[in-house]
Amino acid sequence: MQLKDKTILLTGATGGIGEALALRLVKQGATLVITGRNADKLQRLQARILANGGRCRSVVADISLEAGISIVAQEAARVPQVNMLINNAGVSDFIEFEDQSAERIRCLMEANVTGPMLLTQRLLPQLRIQQGMIVNIGSTFGSIGYPGFAAYCASKFAMRGFSEALQRELADSPMQVLYVAPRATRTTINSSAVESMNAELGNRMDEPDWVAEQICAAIIRRTPRVYLGWPEKLFVRINALFPALVAVSISKQLPIIRKYLARQNT
Template identity: 45%
Template structure:
């Protein structure tokens, strides 16, 4: 899709990947709606960006927040692209998570992006060649110990994205999915970064992920899974899940040690 002069909404714009994506998109000449809950962080980001961009202070998990986002977009010329990037994680065994946190993860990573798409599709239909991008994860394709709730949210997001893409196939709205692997941002706690290091899991920079998103948006593909060997593991898990199960089952004791750090 054409990014120059397009109007793009980014949730999670204040985050590690979100701010890198915002910078990469402004270099392509896009005009942004930057969504987040922290005004100060978004103001500092907007000051760093080329061009004039709109800040929208909103909690995507509230009806008021989502209505505010839609109102701001429709009264400021509509949108060409929605990037659902806001997300949270908890590196913990399922039985140790609180009910509230389980609900928060599913709401932030799955239900709210769905409800936002639901409200924004009519707006996207007002223009030609518009798009939605949902940011998933390697853990949206591989169930991993100590990420059970996060995996459920990202598996759900991947399923939602695939079905919505097919449902909108007779419209001019494209639906993209980008699945990063571990990326160096504040999303990852020290314990999680230490686990990644101990397990030899490579970590990408947010800037590299942002560039991969630009490549996806300007290509004729609709999804991209980032990182090698993660891409291969995703294929193996789809074809031979027992192989991946056996490998990860052996790692449970070491994963447990890191969650207890």
């Protein structure tokens, strides 16, 4: 697939992966409609794209809210040639589940699951006409439950299930659904406690530019499912077949994880 003839709606464009992905997509010749909650960051990114000869429109919206979904859907309707939706927006929360408030859980699920699903539903008729593509950005934690990320894991497991079901539901149409699952990435979604914990545990964190490059490659190759990072992609397979083995390995990490959970929430 060539990206130069694509008009792409990208959510979460002001985050680390989102910004890197926007710049890479434009470099490949795509036209962008970018969304995000931070108006200043969004406008700066749009200005940077336009200054370099790219084609870009922006819309400030929070897709965890029904009003935000409507704003984005209305903007997409004004650009009828939109033929790809990349659901990249999301939030994370590193906290013991018993300490996580109902409000924090609700906000996380709305941002990571409900919002992307409802936006996809609103845009689906338009994408069908364009014989388009839906790209859902997941996580390794959408396949491996990990301490301190119970709600986040639940949200990413949900997006993986949504992607798989929608792939199969649309299998008799020209549309495609891709699911790309990065491992830990060096962005502001991860707190300093998470970065320090990963360093102590020896967990690698990828740079946003590399992740964006892999997402673009998956789109160009039309790869339905992609898991990024080694050995995490191996752990995903082992966890699917022998979850008890992975559980034993992670349980050995618990003292370190708890140390950083305590540091995060003091």
